[in-house]
Amino acid sequence: MGISRTHKSSNGVSTKWVFLFCIASFLLGVLVVNRFWDIPDPGQMDDEASSLKKDQLTAKHPTVDCQKQENAVQAGDILSQVSQTHDVIMALDKTISSMEVQLASARAAKSDNENVSPMVIKSGNEHLKERPKVFFVMGIITAFSSRKRRDSIRETWMPKGEELKKLETEKGIIIRFVIGHSASPGGVLDRAIEAEDEQHKDFLRLNHVEGYHELSSKTQLYFSTAVAMWDADFYIKVDDDVHINLGMVGSTLARHRSKPRVYIGCMKSGPVLAQKGVKYHEPEYWKFGEEGNKYFRHATGQIYAISKDLATYISVNRHILHRYANEDVSLGSWFIGLDVEHIDDRSLCCGTAPDCEWKAQAGNPCAASFDWSCSGICKSVERMEEVHQRCGEGDEAIWHTSF
Template sequence: MMFFFRDLAKRIAEIEMELTRARSQGYLRNKLRSNVSSSGHRFLSVIGIYTGFGNRLNRIRIRNSWLPKGDALKKLEEKGIIVGFVIGRSANRGDSLDRNIDDENRQTKDFLILESHEEAQEELPKKAKFFFSSAVETWDADFYVKIADNIDVNLDKLVALLESHRGKSSSYMGCMKSGDVISEEGQQWYEPEWWKFGDDKFYFRHVADPLIILSKNLAEYININSASLQTYAHEDISVGSWMIGLDATYIDEKRLCCSNSGQDRICSIV
């Protein structure tokens, strides 16, 4: 009987993993580009700009600054760069929030819509699973990049940075940090799972938000194991926890560190 339950539990875990991979293939409603570049080589990078329903002004600012539009966006794809705003769906599917995004996307054609993800602030750590899983299922690229929509970057220099690391596997790149775990409920950055970080309550080394870069094999790991990966209160901590047990190469890239400037964070890539 013991062996029966052990085998049953194993099979259930396998089925959950299979379902996760199957769902991931339908996460992106709009496959804006094909799986191979016009040159026949795989893409350099898929860059997802995280956005929310109430962040339209941020999207307009980015389109008017560093994100190419129209034909320029298509030319960027031809150079091996996929870039778009990443957003999930409303808890009330098909409501005005969803319709507004669909209307905006019909005009701009620059969204990567995660159909199976419920867009909410508290769901951001899970959004990482959906984004990296769906991106690696949809596009064959060397790197998968998450960027927040409240920062500005120099896209040319970011691409040059990625080019300089091309061919390196297991790259986990960004502005590395660690710090205190906030265990007092009600405080900013509170971590409900604080007790898991030991008596010293100190976070492990990880790439800090708002810009996270993973090489293909690390994104594939998230895709394959997403059903069993633990999420914490913060997305960057969650991604960092997934990297700990892997033979990942930590690349502390100070050019990707951000400084506060009013309400926006400005990334200076030099």
């Protein structure tokens, strides 16, 4: 009863032996760990810590390349100066635009030999090489049957002979009667024009078959040919039954000389005529909406002017520009969708006397005069001299006007 006994586990193993076995296992584990797991050197640990800290500092404060920084500062200064100098930007833009126009004109000139009448190809090639710089080119659209109209213009507002040459050299103004050829080239009609041109030397011949219903094509070809021959600020189309004051035309254009894309004339928006057999009938009336609609705004066809960029645009794209029945409508349609400024100048569509006289007395002299009822001067051959006397600015005005 009083004698103590060693306790045994349920499986018969003494508790004492279990305790001793646990201690032995622990000591063996410590021995194995110390043998195979090398403890890092404290110095090496410091180096690794320093390297890690250095990497962190580099990430926060990257190294700066002084040379690159200096170059960036210089570039920044240049960009800053350019962005702050409006005149420099405008000059660069104007230069680039001018180069683009010259390139387009050169391309157009290269292919425009085929559009010039064979009789002027030689002289045309000389112009294509030089492309003299002028103020404006005025093309007077005429026909084979209009000899008397041309003579009435030569005797009134259009200089002739040496005066015409002087106008070109001193004022940079080119004036030509624009005409194509007959359906039978070399026939009596063409020979008559050749003889007239030999006498006055004031024609621009086109490779175009004359006909009333071909005015859109003729106008398009006129601008293309004129651009190829002269580097002008403006190109003007005039009918051969309109009276012109050249000094006033020049003054009018000079006010818009700095604008790249201007379309100047008396703007209108007449009805689209769907009825067959009437004058100015539009076969493609359905393109303009429902019957009874009006055309878009465009300059009346008696006279209008366009700037060099627009004339070049017509020349470059002439093969894909659509032509409607009426040439003034065609021209207006070519500028839809373009960044073009329409200038509605009523001095280009004054009536004949007394309208032109009243406006001159009021200090608003006319640049062009005609009768709306006739879409030109009624009976212009008989009345051009009278209109010139009553509506003209004076024969010497053009020589005393500065542009």
